[in-house]
Structures are given as C-alpha cells and as structure tokens.
Amino acid sequence: MMRTDGHLLADRQAATADRQTRTPTRQTDAAARSDALAALFDPTTFRHLESLGVGPGWRCWEVGASGTSVVSWLAKKVGPTGKVLATAAATDLSWATPVARPPVEVRLHDVGAEEPPGDGYDLVHARLPLVHVPDRERALRCMVKALRPGGRLLVEDADPALQHLACPDEHGPEQQLANRLRKGLLRLLVSRGDDLSHGRRLPRQLRAAGLRRVGADAYFPLASPACAALESATIRQFRDELVTAGFGTGQDIDRHLANLASGTMDLASAPMISAWGRRP
Template sequence: MGDTATMESGYVFDPSWEREHGRLLALEEIYDSQSRHRLNELGVADGWHCLEVGCGAGSIARWLAKQVGAAGRVLATDLDTRFANAHGLSNLEIRTHDLRTDDLPDASFDLVHARAVIEHLPDRDEALRRLAAATRPGGWVVVEDFDIDGPMYPAAARYCPPGYTELAERLGRALRAAFGAAGVDTGMGRRLPQALADAGLTEVGAQVHAPVLTGGDAAFLPLTLRSLRPRLLATGEMTDMDIEDVITLTKSHGTTCIPNFMVIAWGRKPV
C-alpha cells in the first residue's frame, strides 16, 4: 500500500494515475535500503517464510524471495497488485488481499513486513493484531510508517535551502491536513513501538529514517506532489504556484530536502 490500496481504506494515492507506478518505484529507491538493512539485522535467512503486506511495486518481496532461497517462500499481498511482478521467482506468490477483511494463515510466517500500510487503515490496532497472529512464535513483525505530525514537518523544513523554509512548512501543514482528511494517522510512525507492544510483541525496537535527498536525483517528491495536487489545494495551505515552486526546487541540482520521516519498528512474537 504505500504501496497501493483503495480510497475507502484512507489511502490517498490513486493507483490508476498514469505515473503511479513511477512514484512507487521512486519510493522504493528512497526507502528500500533502510528496510533491507533492518530485515538483514533480524536474520532473514534461507528457508524463512515471509509475508509482505502492501507490496506495491514488489521490490522488497522480490528481495525477500532471493534471501530465503528455494527452501523458503514469500507471500506478497496488496489490494491492487497491478504493479507487482514476481520476475520469475518461483518461491514468490503475489495475491490480491485485504488485510482488514481477508483471512491470513495463523502462526505461519517467520517474518511479516508492512511499509506505509497501517497508517492508512481505519482500525490500525486490529490490523497489527492480525499481523501478529500470522507470525509464528519467535518470528518478527516489522512495520514502517511515516510521522508528519507535531514538530516533524517543521524539522524537515529546516533541511530546505534558505528562503524556502516557510514554503516547506506550509507544504508540511498541507500534507498533514490532506492525509488527515482522508483518515490517515499522520503520527502513526511515532506510535508504532507502543502499538507493537500492545499487539503482544516483545523485543520491540524502532528507528527514525530521514533520508536527505539531493535536488535532481530523486523523483519521489515531484511525483507525490503531482499525485496529491487536488488534495493539497483543497487544504488552502498551498496554491498551484506554490506546488510548482516546490517541484522546481526538488529538481534543482545542489539543493537538499527531506521527503518525510519514516519510522521503522519491529517486535518479536513470544515463543
């Protein structure tokens, strides 16, 4: 899902948008390295059974399939799987699935991973309980969500070039308002460690990931802003010219910016 989903889940991105696949690929380019690092640290190995929820364009699912080898398997799910491709990996199954309503096998996976998914769901605690229930005793649940609430968007704005801080702060307010209006929990990342503990997991840990992007090198922000343009304008915080100014800034070589703070949290199911 952060990655793809339907609007009734609170998901704000339209999977039918002509450039949505490119936006998802750009998201993977920014955030995959941190995801892979954490999954490696937790010991993903040959023979593991893994569940990737909200697989989007499928990069993490394919990486997991290569890590677990022929003796392992990966189930990758999403509400809309149009962009996911197994690329011939026989141990990777891609399945259309709704975490809110469709069953998952109990205690079946050594690893369950979801990135930019839980924040969009109306009953987030129940969704985390479902992920925990699908994890075998001793297995890991890894969840990643954004935190654009409270002081986080002003902090991100500080990494913009001088003279653009006020514009970046207004963009942060617009994003928070647009996501909030759609039912997204804009501070879900901050709440993940406690939420995983409440789901019955132990050995809970978390990190905040804030990649500093160099202008002209990453397409994620321009594509995201174009996709969200109607929602951003509806907040009253941004004009169309403001949005174009930000897009121009993110494409300018030599500038820097932070897209959003991503929190990655993990917990282990008790044996």
Template sequence: MSRYLFDNSAPQASGRFSALETCYDPVSRRQLELTGLAPGWRCLEVGGGGGSLGDWLGERVGPDGEVTITDIDPRWAEHGPQRPPHVRLLRHDIVTDPLPHDTYDLIHARLVLLHLPERLRVLDRLVTALRPGGRLLLEEFDCGWTPVLAAPDEASAALFERVEAALHSQVEKAGADPLWGRRVLGAMAGAGLTDLTATTYAESWPGGGPGIALHGVNIKQTADRLRADGITDPELTAFQALLQDPTFVVNSYPLISAHGRRPHPEATPR
C-alpha cells in the same frame, strides 16, 4: 474504490514506488536481516508495491522457504521479473481478506498501517498470523519532522512548509496518521509483542534528487484536493520548480523501523 489518498492505480504510483525503493530499500533490507532472516523461512510482505522487497526476500529464504507478496492493487509488481515458484503475488486487502493464523516466521509492512484507519485491528491480525516466535517488522514514516535544511530564500522555505502542511491535512482526512511512526512501537507492545526495538533513519534530500521526487509525485497526485484547501496553481508550479533546485534541501521523511516478536505461549502447568 481505494480508500488510500495515494491510490496505486494513479499514474504517479510508479514514480512514488521508484523513489521509495531507491531511498529506503537498502534500509529495509538491513532491518530485515536483523530479524535473523534465514533460508527456509515463511514470509509475508504486506503492501508489496513494486515487489522489490518481496523478490529480495525470496532470494534470501531460497527454494525451501516461501514468500507471499500482497497488495490491494498488485499491478506494479506484476510487471517485475519472472518469480520462482516459492515467491507468489496475491491481490489481498489486509483489512478484510482472510489471513492464516500461526503461519509466518516473518511479516514485513512498509508504509501500510500509516494509511489505514483500522491500523490497530490490522496490527492484531498480523500478530495472529505470526507463528509463536515469529518476527514482525513495521516501517512507518513520522511525517512531523521534515525540516527545510537549506533554501535559496525564506519565501521558498515557507512555500514548502505551507504545501506540505496542506498535504498532511489531506492525509489525515483520508484516515491516515502522519505521526504513526512515533506511535508504532507502543502499539506493537500493546498488541503483545516482545523483544521490541526501533531504529530511525533519515537523510538530506537535495533538489533534483531521487528522494525529494517523492514530494513531487505526492503533490501531483493530490493537486485537486490541495486546490480545494486553498493552495493556488502558481504555488503548485513554484513548489515543483523548487524541488528541482539543488540549493534547496529538506530532511527526508524519517523512517522508523520497529521490530517485535510474538512470544511463545507459556508452558501449561502439569
């Protein structure tokens, strides 16, 4: 059984991947380019979801490079376009399955470690999988800052905040860290990476738009858990209706893109 709150086998997974790809793939591509990504690189895309970023990496590294897209449940990426031989899709659990050492020029994971109780151990594994000089790009949400920017009335704003708070409580109960985004760069420093930088991206999400739909699919998938925490069916119905109201606007989940480099070992003294 998946330990993720947002199990990829659920029917809502497709809508979640669509919202994430629409809103955040352009951001992730820009951040990946900043790593120096070039033809011939060996890349690992962890938690590849629908496979969009892994396929884009394959285009950038070309036939002389190599891209491995992994996911604990790769079914959504399996239905993507025919992939060239240098791009492969692998069912893989980043917590427990083998991972080669000193191999990759670039490793990227978006919204993966946030959900893993073993996130610090997984970070160490990713660092070890980099070749010396290789780059790690982790992109994570800071779910602690999603203010309502506009609402038809105070009750609507309060409803959104109540339901979101209940969702974040469920995220924590599942072993995830909703504030991992603000901690990730420090964790990467603790794992021995150097040349560290971080960029934060956020935008407004109006009702009826592709971004705010992420809230809708997440609430649908966790509705039973939210009811157990006291959220009522009328509140859930009103919440979903609010997400379709163009006068209701929230701040997106801030995406923190953290870069680091595995240092070369010091030269052995003669």
C-alpha cells in the same frame, strides 16, 4: 495574499478542466513515488531484515506491497525452498508482474479488514501501509496472528508529525513555498483519516500485541536526491486536491515543481520508524 472566493472558484474550475489530462499520469506518479521510497528506505529495511535472520526456507509475508524491491530481496534470501507472499489492498497489481513467480505469490488482501492469508510465517513485514489503514490495531493483530511461535514482525511507518517540514532550513521563498504546500498536504491526509503520528507508537503497540524482544529506531533522510524525487511525485499526485482545498494555486505548484527540478532544494522526508519483535 488572501484567497478570495473568486480565486478559489477559478482554481477549482482549472483543476476540473485538466483532471482528465492528469488522470493517465497517476500511475506514473505512483510508480515514481514507489521508486523514491525504495531509494530512501530500502537500505534501512534490508539492514533490519538481515538482523532478523531472514534466510533459506523462510516463509515471509510482505504486507501492503507497492513495489518490487523488498519482495525481490526477500525472494533471493528465502530461495526456492522458501515462500514470499506479497499482498496489497489496491486493485492494481500491475507493479508485481516482474516478480510474480515462485517463490513469490501476489494477491489482494486488506490487512485492516480481513483475516490473515495463512499462518506459520517466519517473518511478516509491512512498510508504510498502516498510516492509511483505519483500524490499525486490527491490522497489527492480523500480522501477529500470522506468525509462527518465534516468528518475527517488522513494521515500518512514517511519522510526519515528528518533522512536518519539506525544508527544515527555511531560508528563502522557495523553501517557504515548499513548507506551505507540505503543511497543506498533511492537512489533506488528516482529513482522509491518515494518522500522522502512528510511527512513534509502534513499539508500544507491538508489546501490547504480545510480542517480545521489541526494539525500534528511526531514519530521517535529508538532502537526498530521492527526497526531491519523492516530493515531486507526491505533489503531482495530489495536485488537484491541493488546488481544490485552497492550499495552493496551479501556479504555486508549477513553481514548486520547477524549484525541485533545479536540484538546489535541500528536501526532507518524514522520519520512518522501524519497530520489530518476536511472537512467543
């Protein structure tokens, strides 16, 4: 059904009226997204970090950290003689409280705009921050510059343009609604400047940055409970923007969230590309 100006105005007014109610939940939704991302992608990340040889005494920089799982894993691997620096551009670092003790240090840093926070790192790892960084080439140069000779870089980023559907098996109205909202969300992200096809370019960009032994692979999660958890947290987080932009009504979103809660939806997440290389 065509959305009229009256419908869109009513949706905008409803979104404005309940924005104050929803604002306190944004941190909860962000934490839920972080937990779901960890459940989906930690096994792949840890497999790659293991293959790069992370061990006692290593100096590691975790770029764009937003949760504790990878930082904690690295801290256990490097031990008391190593170091793990976790940085994030966001001003809220409350998530880091449980891990902010030696060998872990946490600080604010914008990888796309600032010089690296030191050099001589054995490992630099970034998972999913670059899609939101305007100057991605500068961010990659920053990470490479921080490595010691022979140091390893592992960059992992989503590529929603490779698979843009929430439900690849679109067999009913519930799946059609999910896909309509997913497409609207991706259009929102593009309008903010996010690069939805960045992941596939990582191997070429790592070689252009001067790294050697470059390799890459992709992981495409499907029908995992964590996919539904990630979708639910993401939709709640972007609810107001989706309604304001006319990509769905509040009723649409409530129905989609209820469908997700039913446990009968086979959700997919965008493929994550993992690319790695060594500084000569």
